[in-house]
Amino acid sequence: MIRSSKRSPLVYLTHATVLFLVIIWTIPTAGLFISSLRDKDQLAVSGWWTALSTSTHMEVDRAEPPSNQVQESDHFVIKGNILHGKSGKISKFGYSSLHPQAYKAGEVAQIRNGQTLQVMPNGDYVLSSPTQWRGRNGKRIFYTAEIPPHFTLNNYKVVLGADGLGQSFINSLTVTIPATVIPILIAAFAAYALAWMRFPGRAILVASVVGLLVVPLQMSLIPLLKSYNWIGDLFGVSSKTYVGIWLAHTGFGLPLAIYLLRNYIVGLPSEIIESARVDGASDFDIFRKIILPLSFPALASFAIFQFLWVWNDLLVAMVFLGTSPDHMVLTGQLRQLMGSLGGNWGILTASAFITIIIPLCVFFGLQRFLVRGLLAGSVK
Structure with missing residues (x-):
């Protein structure tokens, strides 16, 4: 007797929901790209959905x-x-x-x-x-x-031809890459210690990490800046350096990184770790040879979040780097460009799309690890 396998209605509902969310998130990006290619006169009087009509x-x-x-x-x-x-x-x-x-x-x-x-x-x-x-x-x-519809690349020519844009692009990479790698390295060590090493006060530290997740950035930004300036004055170091913004983004990103990585590491099979300890492996050997290779999905998940956050940041960059052309990041440079050109929506949309190109490349390069890292530890 052959049984016909039928999928549950819940499966179809899940697929439909995912498809709906994908469409909802794709529409604004498509609209932004279409608007960036339209003539500024048409863009000022009609929406992007009318781009193909007279x-x-x-x-x-x-x-x-x-x-x-x-x-x-x-x-x-x-x-x-x-x-x-x-x-x-x-x-x-x-x-x-x-x-x-x-x-x-x-x-x-x-x-x-x-x-x-x-x-x-x-x-x-x-x-x-x-x-x-x-x-x-x-x-x-x-x-x-x-x-009739008219598409042009003039908006991109204006943005890419602006003075200082290339330097600001390099500055954003200089800020973003270390500010993504440093918290991952620190959080990986901390997450392993909180997951598999026994020491007094471990539960309190885990609770503190969870509590720090809800602390607003704006509330801690000024005290952090004052402390950094005080240390800089004490050692005679300028406060407007990349080290300051690296440390700031590291501090703001560590709670989420530790929480995410600990939930993943604690769900790894304990037999592997115990067998390594029986064979005489130290905690550092276990961390380097076993934990890190197995935790790559979680590391990639946090790398996506941290990279997107730091790349799109303007507030922390202005506070710790200022508005000097030598240190201005891409978001700050585009903000100044918009201020000098007024309400030119074509320039705004082209600037926004240029800004998201790098994050999109990072996301699509690591997105297959995103769901695996976020759902780690949720099912035993």
Whole structure:
């Protein structure tokens, strides 16, 4: 008799939930990337989900100044193109802010005293007057245009061409790599001691580590900075150095690292460790030859969290490194770039996507170890 194996509805529900979460987290990243490639004018008036459709813009521009007028027969004419060479199609236009869509493209608008305005669908316009045009500025033309999708790499050119960006990228790597490796090394030793070495006060230390997980960074940042400055003044060392920010990130990352690694190490088979001790291996030999190779999933999990946190950090970097161009990290440099360029959303999205490229590479390179490390010790 052949039994047909049926999957539990819970399995399908789990797969559907995971797929839903993946889509929810992927949509913002896709939107950020699409926005970074869009023209800044289109980005300012429509969302990224309309990037592949034609958008309708109602704008105002000035015609050529009266100094560019030419006389044709008995009229004085000013000609130009309202789209300035950009692709698009004019549907309506007007010469007054009260009626910006009063005329269809191709019609002739009667202004006053025999003056006329005609705007063609391709953006060409003709201003005609029986007398000379006066003034210094050109006449305002209101128009509604259908603009096709336009993608460009100008946003990335502006960001990548900014002064100091390359140095800030190197500074971020200089901060992030040691600030990720140092806490992993320290936490690995501490986690092994708290998991397999017996000594007085071990339970209190474990409880203290768990308690430190809920301490806000902002509450401990100023006392830590004052202590570091006091030590620097005592030994005559400048406080604005990479050593300070390495120690700061190490201190902030150790509670999570110790907690995560201890939960993993304590779940390793005790028979392996006991057999090694019977064979005469010391605690350091057990840690180096057995614990570290078996704990790589947990180490990779914490490395992802710590790298993402340090790479995207701005507050700790500004406090411990300042705003000097020689030490400014990438997030600080991009913040200054945005301040100098105003509310240019194209530059903002391109800057954000450049910032997450390295973390994405780290995450996808180590993500297969992430779930294994986080779920370690949850099932016996």
